[in-house]
Structure formats: structure tokens, C-alpha cells
Amino acid sequence: MDQKKITIQDIAECANVSKSTVSRVLNNTTPVDGKKREAVLKAVKDLNFEPNSFASGLAGGNSMIIGVQTQKIGSSFYDLVTQGVIHCLTGTRYSPILVDGVWDKEIELKGIDTLLRRQVDGLIIIGGDIDKKHLIRLAEKKPILLVGREVEGLQDRCLYVDNFDIGYQATKFLIELGHRAIVHITGIKSHQDSVRRLNGYLHALDEAKIPYDKGLVFEGAFDGPSGVEAIDTILGRGKKFTAVFAANDMSAFGARLALYRNGIDVPGEVSLIGIDDQTEATYMTPPMTSVRQPAFKMGVTAGNAMLDLLKHKEIELPKQSVQISVRESTAKAPL
Amino acid sequence: MDQKKITIQDIAECANVSKSTVSRVLNNTTPVDGKKREAVLKAVKDLNFEPNSFASGLAGGNSMIIGVQTQKIGSSFYDLVTQGVIHCLTGTRYSPILVDGVWDKEIELKGIDTLLRRQVDGLIIIGGDIDKKHLIRLAEKKPILLVGREVEGLQDRCLYVDNFDIGYQATKFLIELGHRAIVHITGIKSHQDSVRRLNGYLHALDEAKIPYDKGLVFEGAFDGPSGVEAIDTILGRGKKFTAVFAANDMSAFGARLALYRNGIDVPGEVSLIGIDDQTEATYMTPPMTSVRQPAFKMGVTAGNAMLDLLKHKEIELPKQSVQISVRESTAKAPL
DNA sequence: TATATTTATGAAAGCGGTTTCAAGCGTCTG
């Protein structure tokens, strides 16, 4: 299988120079005589030389790898951020290595270990559940960036949207359409995002002097089935409502299905709004209103910030603002 | 930032043994006296030692990295396969490094280069467009596995579903429901998958003695907008039809929206079937029928096969079969 | 022209592990 690997030494011999010179040409670290430079480049091409990044990593001290930890490949928000990071790194000398936490703290921690062992130069962690303390300790060793998460003591390394505001905006949007009985399907309650969104919801109600009805809130799990269950449960409680605010699009999709099953018209009888604005929201019938987080952009921003961090530049992470993609699943409250 | 890294040498000193012994303990390559073994392990724990995988990669000759190339993070089929691979590798000593081809041949090739440079021990390529020749050359150097792609000369390294059969089954399913005017929204025509699915469609028509009407076929792009465009275009041609078979779910979603916009009832007037059975299909209104490819399982299979390949075992890649997830977007043809 | 300064280059010393090799030691065998 493996024909013998060609090394920098081979190139050196072929071009009649020393290893050092080859290295210098390849990395542009020191000027090298034109002729020799040419010769080296030619040899590289001829022999189809591919530097061993382990060797250079070892010798040079930096791996040119950015570790990226996502929470779940296949989940809209995380995927978009990841894409953003990768997009931003493409074309630079850095490449990302990805680990998936699959929503599991244990696996998440192991993933981080793997990344450290791989000598990543920097770490971008998207969401997740790792302890604040642990993160701070990590931050002492490596440049680290947290996306979609706000951690005290690491504020200047966090890039996140204001989840309270998301909850508030979404709810306010519905209230302004005249809705007063608004269901909220929350996310996983251990997630700080979920809690913040819920608080935003509560605040908007409060502001509009709408009394809080516990029976209109259902603890979901950011997925389709829990959206279905939410509607069925709340209907089962005999509650009346004219709007549903789901903590993400997947649970909104679930809610949509349950409403359909129960013969409830959207938006005629009930308005529906989700969060994430994932691609599919556009293709629901009717197209679904959703709060859009600038996920891809956040990924790019994080990637660039990491690049700056690695150049020891100062970075500044702007607070991300959200906007509502208004479509047709929301309408004025029925009389 | 970086406090001084601890190396195997530090462990050796702390445990009063030689580097060699430490290495042996860590890798279980040679029996080591109980006491020393303990001492080493303790030192590792105390000093919180993390082996530098660059060094071991360099010295040992294998990187314990599997390179995975996907075509588009965020795309259902690719994501699922990727998840499968990652899932299968989790807990082994191998870790995956992911590159995204973003549907672009150039970027795809660069991605492969990156992986090679990183000394991956094996390569799993999901889909994509890289030349047969190039792949064969790669296969001479590294264990390679192709998922969702069939390449002559590398048959025993390919794990794919029979796309012709998918097209055939989907179409036949519609025909058996009594449909005769069946629209097909194809995938990107340069993709072999698209062509095979189209051929399956044609074959099913032929078998049922339904004359082929070119006007019912639209070249799509595997995405939502092209699904919308397809329906609008075909409607614009003044064509009548009672069923739509889209080459993937995203384009089916697009078609669904266009039908809705045109006031055409699904499945009352038109039946709709997609391919991929992505999660959201379940939550369309009505829930959408789709051909399910065992994507996650394929990822796992590929991962395991790679592990075997690396142990120099023989591998066998079974042909993957598909099944139709029948939901409510398909019904008997109207009279 | 002699001396100081700059520049290109090669030799060699790492980087942090793994692995070969040979030595040291205890045990087994004839």
C-alpha cells in the first residue's frame, strides 16, 4: 500500500540544498536565493511532496488546528454555527477538527480531552453544559471561545444572543397581534437558554398585564415529539389559547402537526411562532414565523475572532441581535 | 497563558523510571512490573499528563485519525451518515476529523489534501464528485471508504443504496396508487445519484406502459427553491398531473409550498413523495411520504468497516436497502 | 584596501513520543 513517504530530506537532495532551506522556502520565514527557491518549488511539485503536519506541529509548537465542539450534528442552530466556523477557516492555514457532544456531558468532556491531546491551538465550544470552572481552567491554557453561551468570568470570550430578549420579542410580537392566551413550549429546563426564553415570555406577559397561567406552559425538549405532546397536553387540560410560542423550530413543527391533527387552523384559530428560523420553516404550510438567530454569522465571527486571538490581537465580540422572520403562521388574534 | 507542558519525561522522573517504561505502561505494549506500573499511573494522574498526539503520531507512524469528508454540513443525508461515523468512532482510540466539501469540487480536493497532510489513517468520503482516477490513486495510499457513491474499480469500498431502485420504488408506489401523470423533480444533473433516480422513474413508467412526458420532468437542485420553481414551471406549461416525485425531501418541501400557493390539495388532488425521510417530513401538513435511506446505519457500518480495514481484516459492505415511510401526502389518484 | 555589517545557507539541536537493542537479573535445565 504505502509507497515510501517522501520527506523534506528528499526534496533537499533533489534540489541540492539543505533541509533548512527547504523549510524556509515552504514557510517563507527567511529570504532564499531565487534559483534555489525555484529548485525547491520544482522538487516539491515533481515529487508531489506533502509536509507531515505531525512533524511540523511537533517541531513548530503549533498545530494549526482549531478544535470545534458542537452539541449535535444535524441540529439546525449548531450546524449553522459550525458551518460558519468552517467557512471562515477555509483558505487559512488552520483547519478545524470537530467533535460532537451529542447532548451528553460525559461525551462532551471526553471530546474536549481529545481536542487537547490533539494539541489544538484554539477551542471553539458551541453551547453545551460544561462547568464554568472547568471552562475557566481551560481558558487559562488555550484560547477559547464560547458560542451560544454566556459564562461569567469569561464574558469577553462569549458570543451569544440574548435569549431573554428572544423570548420577550417573540411573545411581544404575539401580544401585539392581540393574543392574550399564549402557550409556551419551553426547551429542556436544565438549559440556561430555555430558562431565559421562558423569562422573556413571562416578562412580556407581565408588561402587558396579562396574568400568568401556568397551565399554558409545557416543558418540552427542543424536539418534534415534545411539541406534539405539548399541544395534546394543554388541549387535554381544557385550556383555550390563540397562540403558541415554541422554544425552537423543531418543537414548533411538532405543535403544528398536533394542531393539524386536532383540526385547529393555523393561523386562523391559533398563531404559531418558533425560534431558529431553520430552512424548513419556510416550507411549512403555511410558512412559519420564526425568530432568526444569526447562527452562520456567529460562526464566522467566532472563527475570525479565534484567528485574531491566535495572532494575539484584541478581540471584541458584539452582542448578537435577532430578528423575526414574519411569515404566515401568525395573524391577528381571532375575536 | 501556557504553563509549561508536562511530558513523558516528567512522568518518568516523577515515577523514577525511564521514558520507555512510561510509554510501555501507557500503551500496554510490554509487561511492566506492578509497582512501577502503579507509580507511573499515579504520576500521570498527579501531573494530569496528556500525551502529545503529534509526538506519538510522528514516532508511532499512525495518527489515530479518520478523515471524514462530508458534502454539506446541515444537509440531512450527509449529516446522518456523519453522525453514524462519529458515533461508531466514539470510545475507540480513533477520532474523526471532518472536512466539508460544501458541494464544491475544488474545496473538496483541498479538503482531501488537508486530511492527507494531517496523516489520517483512513478516509471516509461521503458522496461528492471527485474523479474516479483520483480516488483510485488515493486508495493505493490509504484505506478509503466511499459512502453513498459507487465507483468502478473500488466496488468493495463503496457503501451505497441503489439509487435506481429508489427512483423505481417511489414511482411504482405512485403508479400503484393509480397515478399516471407523475411529475419528477430531479436532483442536480451532474450527480450520478440524480441520474440513477431519474432512470428508475423512467423504468417504472415504462414497465407500466405509461408514455414518458418530458414536460413533467424538471431539473432541480436538491433544494427548496428549485422545488417551488419546478411546480410553478410545470403548471406554467399547462400540464396536468396527480403526483409529484421529488429527488429529495428539500425539493419536495419546496413543491409542497408551491402546491399550497396554487391552492392544490395534497393529497386530494396531488400526491407527493420525497427521498431522505428527514425528520421534518413527519411534521409537514400533512406528514409527507418519503423514501428512507438508512443513513445513520450506513455511517456506523462505514465506521466499523474502516476500523476493520485498519486492523487489516477483510470487510464486506452489504448493499443497503431502502424502505418507504408511508405517510399522508400520498393517496389514491383522483378519478 | 582593510574592516564592519549584512545576508544566505547548512549543520545540528531539539520537539515528545515509540521502538529497537542490549544489558541485567532471576529462573530453569542438564
Place this chain on the structure above:
DNA sequence: CAGACGCTTGAAACCGCTTTCATAAATATA
């Protein structure tokens, strides 16, 4: 009891590249 054998162990070589350091050559300065 000597020699053979098997185990554990440390020293040292090595993996392929970067980088420091010293040298030689070229250029500038006096």
C-alpha cells in the same frame, strides 16, 4: 553449578520538521 533462557528495563536511535547558531559570502563603510 555453569549455561541457556525469558523478562523487565534503560539508553539511544529515530520519526520529519523547525529553528538556532555559526559560518561563509557578499555588500557597505571607512
